[in-house]
Amino acid sequence: MRTALVTGGTGFLGSHLCEHLLNKEFFVICIDNNSTSNQHNVQHLMQNPRFKLIQQDITLPIKTQENAEIAFHLASPASPIDQKRMQVQTLLANATGTKNVLEYCRQHNTKFLFASTCEIYGDPLVCPQNEEYYGNVNPVGERSCYDEAKRFGEALTMAYNRAHGINTKIARIFHAYGAGMRTDDSRVVPSFITKALKNQTLTINGDGNQQRSLCYATDIINGITLLMEANETMPVNIGNPEMISIKELANKIIHLSQSKSTIEYKQLPINDPKAKCPDITKAKKILGWEPKTSIDKGLKQTIEYFKQLITRENE
Ligand SMILES: NC(=O)c1ccc[n+]([C@@H]2O[C@H](COP(=O)([O-])OP(=O)(O)OC[C@H]3O[C@@H](n4cnc5c(N)ncnc54)[C@H](O)[C@@H]3O)[C@@H](O)[C@H]2O)c1
Secondary structure (H helix, E strand, C coil): EEEEEEEECCCCCHHHHHHHHHHHEEEEEEEECCCCCCHHHHHHHHHCCCCCEEEECCCCCCCCCCCCCEECEEECCCCCCHHHCCCHHHHHHCCHHHHHHEEEEECCCEEEEEEEEEEHCCCCCCCCCCCCCCEEECCCCCCCHHHHHHHHHHHHHHHHHHHHCCEEEEEEEEEEEECCCCCCCCCHHHHHHHHHHCCCHHHHCCCCCCCECCCCCCCHHHHHHHHCCCCCCCCECCCCCCCCCCHHHHHHHHCCCCCCCEEEEEECCCCCCCCCCECCCCHHHCCCCCCCCCHHHHHHHHHHHHHHHHHHHCC
16 A cells, blocks of 8 residues: 655645545555644544554654655644744744654655745745746745745755755645635635624725735645656746735625625735745646636635534534
8 A cells, every 4th residue: 555644734735635645545644743733624534544643743753664655744834823923833843844754755765745835935026936036035034934944944855855865846835725724824715704704894904906826725735746746856836826816805705605794904014025926837837737726616615614614613
């Protein structure tokens, strides 16, 4: 049986990935310390004999002796609210944590994929961003604990590839949304949906014309699993180049959730980072991949998930 290791597997994207790999008949070892998630996302997988959950901080060495053929390293705080609360942990999950997964891969001859981010482009001076762009990152800014952690993670991945011959991949993931996110996740889609379902006011900073790139979770998972199988070591952008304005997003969510919410506009914070938009020419060419889920379909599915989540949280 083929075995896969997934760190951060009880989180939003990680749980979709575990489910995808189980559907592909893998034995899945999930490592997570539940610092930004709980076991709810994988509750439906717990009875599966091909699913094994190890509760562990990834900054400690991986002890399991099972031989995984592939390892996806997703363990890291990802939402801005979590990064702010866990700044040092964010740096270490992508530094020591990445090293621990790479060491496991070295010992077990495992293929490795690092879940990087569009935030490595910082406050980009070009739009859209392709993989050749080196980025514009403030190393000591408010967001540096995440941006620089992921840049270090990419550098470490390449060092293990060049120095130790590990078969490595780097996915630069742009903003994802979908079932499995938390109601108190500060990211725009869960925040708007949670407020809309409670008929509360949605707040927009600025005039709402700022654009966002949003990619549905299952499209992201298809992209990164294809990348794992591809013969490519250098980074690949995985995201949705179709942009939507924050105002349109808010209105869509209010409409699709049949909410009575209204929208209020507040001043845009100083230093609000410029929008990121992926150039996915490379992913299209080498993976034959592009997002398939329309924003309406993705939002409808996400709203259904949040309806159940809010009911459960109120019980
Ligand atoms: N969701 C996105 O839009 C997005 C975009 C770019 C990159 N990414 C990357 O994808 C990965 C998953 O993101 P997500 O949105 O699913 O976040 P998430 O917070 O839902 O999941 C992260 C998981 O990692 C676990 N974790 C954190 N630190 C850990 C540690 N030290 N040891 C063990 N487990 C730990 C958390 O408990 C959680 O289950 C992250 O690496 C993130 O940087 C996500």
